Amino acid sequence: MSVLVFAENFKGLCKKASLEAVFYGNKLASALGQDLHVLTIGEITNLEDLALYGATNIHQISKSSVVDFDSQQFAKAISAQADALEASTVIFAHSAQGKSVAGRVAVRMQAGLVSAVNSIPEISDGFSVGKSLFSGKALAKYQIEGNKRVLTLVGNAVLIEEVSATPNIQDSSIALEESKIKVVKTSTVEGIVPLPEAELVVSAGRGMKGPENWGVIEELADAMGATTACSRPVADADWRPHHEHVGQTGVAIRPNLYIAIGISGAIQHLAGVNNSKVIVVINKDEEAPFFKAADYGIVGDLFDVVPKLTAAYNKVMAN
Numbered sequence: 001m002s003v004l005v006f007a008e009n010f011k012g013l014c015k016k017a018s019l020e021a022v023f024y025g026n027k028l029a030s031a032l033g034q035d036l037h038v039l040t041i042g043e044i045t046n047l048e049d050l051a052l053y054g055a056t057n058i059h060q061i062s063k064s065s066v067v068d069f070d071s072q073q074f075a076k077a078i079s080a081q082a083d084a085l086e087a088s089t090v091i092f093a094h095s096a097q098g099k100s101v102a103g104r105v106a107v108r109m110q111a112g113l114v115s116a117v118n119s120i121p122e123i124s125d126g127f128s129v130g131k132s133l134f135s136g137k138a139l140a141k142y143q144i145e146g147n148k149r150v151l152t153l154v155g156n157a158v159l160i161e162e163v164s165a166t167p168n169i170q171d172s173s174i175a176l177e178e179s180k181i182k183v184v185k186t187s188t189v190e191g192i193v194p195l196p197e198a199e200l201v202v203s204a205g206r207g208m209k210g211p212e213n214w215g216v217i218e219e220l221a222d223a224m225g226a227t228t229a230c231s232r233p234v235a236d237a238d239w240r241p242h243h244e245h246v247g248q249t250g251v252a253i254r255p256n257l258y259i260a261i262g263i264s265g266a267i268q269h270l271a272g273v274n275n276s277k278v279i280v281v282i283n284k285d286e287e288a289p290f291f292k293a294a295d296y297g298i299v300g301d302l303f304d305v306v307p308k309l310t311a312a313y314n315k316v317m318a319n
Contacts, residue, residue: 003025004078004090006039006101007022007039009042014044019160020157021153022036022050023161024158031121034088039077052163054165068181072180074101076108078090099152113149113150114142114152195253200225201226201255201258201276202226206264207302230246232249246269247268248268257276259280261283265290280294282309284300
């Protein structure tokens with residue numbers, strides 16, 4: 001038996017989410033006393049990075065024509081690899097790719113599926129794993145019956161550490177079927193860390209008063225190396241692009257630090273950010289609901305506070 005992790009290919013590279021999934025898989029494989037195997041599809045240039053987090057056996061379907069994602073095509077290949085390796089558990093990142101493939105793989109394997117897990121499974125009495133419910137207000141434990149499981153791991157749920165395994169990279173014997181889907185155009189955001197993977201996020205809301213004032217937010221984010229985000233009203237007003245919208249109807253994130261500036265903290269917004277490790281709120285309204293969820297709060301005019309915060313950060317980093 002073994003544990004199989006699918007490492008996503010993003011423009012020839014494995015993303016942070018895949019490194020987290022590999023580390024998570026390594027921990028689970030050690031607990032189960034099983035071997036860890038990692039499967040990649042398409043040419044990837046940083047396969048050695050997977051070994052840093054425990055990937056000892058890397059199987060690569062390196063068909064040169066694999067340039068676009070097809071959930072049906074990928075699910076067939078991943079489930080076939082899982083069968084060949086007698087995998088007890090298959091792990092995906094809880095990403096757009098992982099969410100679209102995991103269910104198909106679970107059906108093919110006749111396995112139990114739990115999505116968006118955020119803890120290492122407990123195996124002392126069966127196999128159970130935790131995940132958040134009700135927008136992070138509750139934690140549930142799911143008991144998976146049977147001897148096959150499929151899991152998707154939410155981003156930034158585990159603190160990864162280098163274990164420096166020696167990788168055995170080999171071509172997979174699994175044949176990838178021709179895709180029935182033709183992708184005409186793909187548009188992606190370049191030059192920033194995607195919000196689901198960001199560890200530092202600086203976000204702002206209607207308190208900015210208009211898009212022309214966003215420079216103070218970008219200056220703070222640039223100084224910290226953070227990704228910018230916004231509340232829904234800001235995106236709806238076209239002050240900021242919609243891919244920056246975080247919340248229940250936008251992107252759900254789990255950064256190590258979330259700085260909310262000029263955001264009141266409506267429950268719909270909190271639902272997408274309340275799994276952040278540390279939340280800092282800057283708002284001139286001391287009765288703003290967001291302060292109840294904050295680890296640290298600053299009551300003050302953001303146009304006065306944020307430039308001072310940026311200057312203080314730059315001063316500290318310069319020393």
